[in-house]
Amino acid sequence: MIDIVKQKRNFPIGKLLMWIMLIAVAVIQIFPLIWLLDFSVASSNEMFTNGLLIIPKIFHFDNYVKAFVDGNFLLYLKNSLLINILAVILVLIISIMMSFACTRMKWKLSSTVRNIILLGMMIPIHATLLPNYVIYDNLKLTDTIWALLIPYVAFSLPQGLFLISSFMQSIPREIEEAAIMDGCGIYRIIILIITPMLKTSLVTVSIMTFLNNWNEFMMASTYLNSDKWRTLPFAVLKFTGLYSSNYAVQFAVMALTAAPMVLIYIILSKHITKGVAMGAVKG
């Protein structure tokens, strides 16, 4: 249909320019990552070349072995997965409950409470680093999973509430009202009727929450002081200290740390880009 738009007059040059632009931007976006992969299998001595990429004499996959073993990769991966999955689940549950309370239930403060929580979207997360540190320190929460879980959930909540409650408003009430007539309780309505209908918005919220918190680093480095709950981004930081002169291994640990999320992205690319677009336009 849109083919008509393409005018025959400037067809070849226009099309060529378009492809040049598309490819040029793609190269700019992806070349640093290719460079990272390339250097991660080289040896440190080979790095001081004048070329852009190195063709290593031997592919040093042992860089990855070092990164995997000395970098405590599995521990960090387990922590990252556990904390982020828990955060997503909690954000979903709390957002659904709050959304129902604010859009369906009848109480005086419903819109006030919703608006105050939505205000949370404007609060810069890093402005709470200092006071939260003191709070967690006093409650002996530093170095526990809560020190990350609580702020991750709290700062994802406003967006979750916003997306889910706007979606909920568009769901007709007839079905649930019929259910109430039949004597069905509110909790059962939420679990059995409302939640399945929210599917699209739940996917969006999950993706946004996961993406935002997976790569979070400041809080993880401030509220934790042992390896017990440290997440993947920290692996890089720790490693650069350990192997400060062995650049190749540092490249390997960076590539390895990026891998899980890139893998998830490759598998779920369509859902992720769709989810982000939906979340950002509405948020």
Added chain:
Amino acid sequence: MEKTYSNKAIILSLALPGIITFIFAILAPIFLSGYYSTTNFSGLGDFDFIGLKNFQELMGDKTFWIALRNSLLLAAGFIIIQHPLAIMMAALLDRLSGRAEGFFRSVYFLPNVISVVIIAYLWKFIYNPNFGLLNNIDKIFGGKGDTNWLGSGNAIWSVLIVLIWHGFGWGMLIYYTGIKNIDPVLYEAAAIDGASNRAAFLRITLPLMKPVIQVNVTLAIITALKQMETVYLLTNGGPGNETQFMANYLYKQAFSSFRYGYGNAISVVFIIICILATQVLSVIFRERKEGKV
């Protein structure tokens, strides 16, 4: 039915978890910040209340203004460089279909799924004066290849480049979604009337994208104000305080200079600036919308 919907116990049980989380992790810390901002607490030991002295000092603090200027520079970089390019690329992507479209969209967004820590360290290596990618590219084009990209004078621009590069895919994706929502019939009509591609882009795409552009510009300014992690890892505000940003500065004051009270004063001003910026932008964009209708 009315009764079921206004059952107080059920309402409380549904709303309380969210309210408690919000108060505990966001609201209470902000008030605590307000409290500490009036003290000279170092982070350890005793402290005195010193009223608004911290705020007075902040107004005369050169670094604070540098941080604010850097945020504005970054916002300008987003709006002048990143966004026009993002809209253009989104419009080009819109003309592709199938595999090619999916491929380019995925590639453009890819840097966004990689942790800021990796991005920051990767660019530190790219800027490395000895074996960095950028100096090697410079050599290929006949340059000397000995630029210190993170040195004085260059550092802020190098930081901006990383941030503009990293956020590009995110912005492009939002514009792309906006363009996809435009009715293709409009383009067909324009083509029948003999409009060129450029005219169609200027007369149809851009005007219809206005609401999306407004959302994106607001997001860009807020993101620029909130910037911390990349700067913290890339330069930590240095050399000197040339690349300082507000969030990084408050962190540095509290944990490196042991001026916890002063750091909290910066936090309070930081929050006020962010809320103010959002409000001002929404008012500006709302008025414009009404003015045009």
